[in-house]
Amino acid sequence: MPGINQGPRWGTRPLGRRNFLVNTGLLAGAAVGGSSLLAACGSGSDSGGGGGGGDSITVGAEQGSPYTDFHKKNAAAFEKETGIAVKWVEVPHDNMHERFLTESIGGGGVIDVFQGDQPWVAEFATAGYLEPLADYVDSGDLDDFLPVGLETLTVDDTLYGLPYIVHNSVLYYRTDLFQQAGISAPPTTWDEYRVAAKALTDASADIYGTVMEGKNGIEPGAKFMDILQQAGGRVLDADGNVTFNDQPALDAFEYMLTVQYDDKTSPPGAAGFDNGDTGNLFLQGKLATCPNWPYIFGLGADESQSKVVDEYAVALQPGKVKQCAEVFSWGYLIAAGSKKKDAAFEFVKWAASPDMSKKLGQTFVNPVPRQSVSQAISEDAGISKATADAITVMTQSVAQSETIPSHPKWPDIHNRVSLALNNVMTRQNSPADELSAAQADIEKIVAG
Numbered sequence: 001m002p003g004i005n006q007g008p009r010w011g012t013r014p015l016g017r018r019n020f021l022v023n024t025g026l027l028a029g030a031a032v033g034g035s036s037l038l039a040a041c042g043s044g045s046d047s048g049g050g051g052g053g054g055d056s057i058t059v060g061a062e063q064g065s066p067y068t069d070f071h072k073k074n075a076a077a078f079e080k081e082t083g084i085a086v087k088w089v090e091v092p093h094d095n096m097h098e099r100f101l102t103e104s105i106g107g108g109g110v111i112d113v114f115q116g117d118q119p120w121v122a123e124f125a126t127a128g129y130l131e132p133l134a135d136y137v138d139s140g141d142l143d144d145f146l147p148v149g150l151e152t153l154t155v156d157d158t159l160y161g162l163p164y165i166v167h168n169s170v171l172y173y174r175t176d177l178f179q180q181a182g183i184s185a186p187p188t189t190w191d192e193y194r195v196a197a198k199a200l201t202d203a204s205a206d207i208y209g210t211v212m213e214g215k216n217g218i219e220p221g222a223k224f225m226d227i228l229q230q231a232g233g234r235v236l237d238a239d240g241n242v243t244f245n246d247q248p249a250l251d252a253f254e255y256m257l258t259v260q261y262d263d264k265t266s267p268p269g270a271a272g273f274d275n276g277d278t279g280n281l282f283l284q285g286k287l288a289t290c291p292n293w294p295y296i297f298g299l300g301a302d303e304s305q306s307k308v309v310d311e312y313a314v315a316l317q318p319g320k321v322k323q324c325a326e327v328f329s330w331g332y333l334i335a336a337g338s339k340k341k342d343a344a345f346e347f348v349k350w351a352a353s354p355d356m357s358k359k360l361g362q363t364f365v366n367p368v369p370r371q372s373v374s375q376a377i378s379e380d381a382g383i384s385k386a387t388a389d390a391i392t393v394m395t396q397s398v399a400q401s402e403t404i405p406s407h408p409k410w411p412d413i414h415n416r417v418s419l420a421l422n423n424v425m426t427r428q429n430s431p432a433d434e435l436s437a438a439q440a441d442i443e444k445i446v447a448g
Contacts (some may be wrong), residue, residue, distance in 0.1 A: 016414045053356060055410040056085040057343050059332070060100055061115040063090035067330065068115065070360060071351060084343045092361075103130035108337015112344040116161055116333040118152050123408040124333070125155040131334035133159045144354070146399050149369040152329035155406045160330035162352035163369045164360060166398050169226055169317065169323035172282055172296055173289045176202075176311045177207075186289075186315035190230070190255055193289075193318040197265035200288035209288045212256045212279045214271035214425030221418030223275070223291060225326040227252040229402060230319035235417060235442065236405040244417070247438035251320060253424045253431035260425065271425040283308060291317055291325070295366045297390050308360065314390045317395050324401035362387070367394035412445050 001394045005358050026435060061068040068090065075086045089111055091099045100114050104124065117126075137159065142150065146166065153161035181200050187193040197209025213220040225235070233248025262264045267273075267281065275292065275310050281297055282290035285307040290296070316323040332348045334341055350356060354373050361368040363375060365387055368374050374395045377388055404410055420438040423429040429437070 002023055007110060031429065055083060055112035055343075056087060057112040057338075057340050057347055058087045058089055058110060059113040059115065059347065060089045060091060060096075060103070060111040062096060063092050065093070066364070067360070070363060071192050071356075074356065074359070078347065082346050082350075086347065099127075100124070104335065104337065108335045109339060111335055112338040112340050113347055114333045114335055116331055117406065118329045118331070119410050119414070121160060121331075121333070122155045122406040122410060123152055125158070125160050125406075126408045129336050130160045131338070131341055131344075133161070133334070133345070133348075136164075136342075136349075144370045144372050145352075146371065146395075147301075148327050148398060148401065148403055149329060151404075151406075152327060153331045153333070153405045161333040163329040163331040164351045164357065165325060165330040165366060166369045167294050167329070167367055167394070168254075168327045168397055168401055169223060169291045169293055170325070170394055170397050171289055171291055171315045171317045172300070172312055173315060174285075174308060174311055175313050176285075177288045179333075186313075187318045188316070188323060189318050190320045194259060194263060194265070197289065198261065198263060201265045203264070206286055207288060208267045208286065209265040210259060211273065211281065211287055211290055212266040212270050212425065213273045213275065214260075214280055215255075215274045215277075216419050217274050217415065218418060219275035220273070221414055221421055222326055222328070224256075224417065224421045225414075226291065226317060226324070226405070227256065229324050229326055229424065230317065232257075232321035232323065232407075234402070235413060236407060236446075240405070240407065240446065241440045242439055244420075244442055245435040249435055251429050253435075255320070256425060257427075257431070268441055271422065282312075293388075294364070294366050294394050313386075314392065314393045316400075322400070323397075326395055327398050327401050327403040329403070338339045361391055365390055365394075367398045386435070404420055406448070409445050413442050416441050416445065 029246070030188055061071070072088060079085055096117070097120055100111070103111050104127070121130070145163070149163045149166040150159060152163055153159060171186060177200055183196050183199065187196045192212065200209035201207065213223050228234070228249055231248035231251045233243070233246055233252065235242070235244045237243045260270060267286070278287070278290055279292050279296050281287045282296065283293065283306045300308055300312050303309055317325050332351050334344045334348060336435065338344050352369065354370055357368050357370050357373045360366060361373065362383060368377065368391065374392065377391050379381060380388065404414070407413065416438055420434050423434050424431050
């Protein structure tokens with residue numbers, strides 16, 4: 001089972017507040033921020049170009065991604081069925097945004113289909129670099145997708161792609177430790193979670209009931225937005241207004257601080273933890289529960305990497321207002337500059353088809369973007385009960401959650417939220433003061 005981090009990964013360098021302001025153009029004379037930066041092209045492994053004829057298309061995709069490899073290995077069936085040959089331009093993840101942006105600014109013609117990381121979609125769509133799908137899709141087929149899955153690739157009520165992955169964090173919990181503690185079911189509310197975490201914590205054995213990631217980074221920022229959503233809050237409202245400095249965010253920060261410093265049910269030093277740290281702690285048997293991405297399920301079953309084989313299960317994350325977590329996606333998108341849009345859509349449709357969605361969900365133990373596929377997996381006797389149950393819970397988590405706003409400046413907004421998280425969890429700033437500062441910064445990002 002591939003050990004892959006499925007969370008958002010559009011940047012890698014955490015920023016302090018002053019550097020954040022410089023990098024997002026909020027200080028006089030500053031350069032344009034990371035999500036707008038035009039860098040040199042990543043070379044990738046370019047195996048062919050787009051242009052001319054209708055019997056081949058070129059797909060730009062992430063180099064080294066198990067999902068790219070999955071689609072490449074299965075593409076022969078697509079080619080046989082449609083007569084359309086697929087060529088691949090593979091680009092390292094950190095260069096994808098700039099490579100595709102450069103292609104688009106130049107008018108396109110080389111790449112017909114982009115493998116799209118959701119946070120870029122609004123930026124590319126707003127600039128006119130993506131082809132709307134209204135003239136291609138079958139409305140009846142769209143009804144099969146989870147609504148939030150389509151929302152992840154929709155900008156200003158216009159659909160630009162079909163998701164082949166939708167995912168958010170779920171709660172992994174140790175079934176053996178729950179049984180030993182006399183806890184019959186995973187918690188559904190924050191209050192229940194705090195009680196359970198206290199019962200599950202044994203600091204003398206270096207086992208903690210939960211974990212509160214606080215590092216200044218994209219992954220911890222995404223986990224914080226899970227908690228914000230669970231409290232009923234959003235960074236931006238439906239009209240694009242900044243609503244971060246509000247009671248739900250205050251409740252979210254106070255909850256995390258209470259768990260970390262008063263209950264002491266999260267490991268010391270968690271304010272410096274990232275997603276990889278918490279996942280490894282769970283796999284090493286040091287956490288009784290752990291909010292994390294779907295990829296942990298497969299790693300937990302791998303005896304070479306896990307000390308908790310057959311001793312864990314998956315549940316919805318507990319909440320204050322509702323049980324939910326921030327939804328992210330990947331999808332294939334048609335380049336506006338493509339001369340082969342009809343053929344490109346055939347690929348987009350194939351990658352998100354029921355058959356491919358089921359294969360991908362089973363292969364990676366992922367939530368699935370289609371309702372019919374979720375039902376098919378639950379009824380498939382050839383899939384183990386543990387795997388089917390996990391996919392069902394993961395898909396339910398996605399279905400009842402919300403996604404990030406479709407805003408062209410979202411990566412910069414997300415980075416400022418991540419900085420706020422770290423400032424609060426390291427107690428460099430109070431929740432109230434940090435929310436006030438972050439609100440002002442995000443308002444400037446949105447206005448700029």
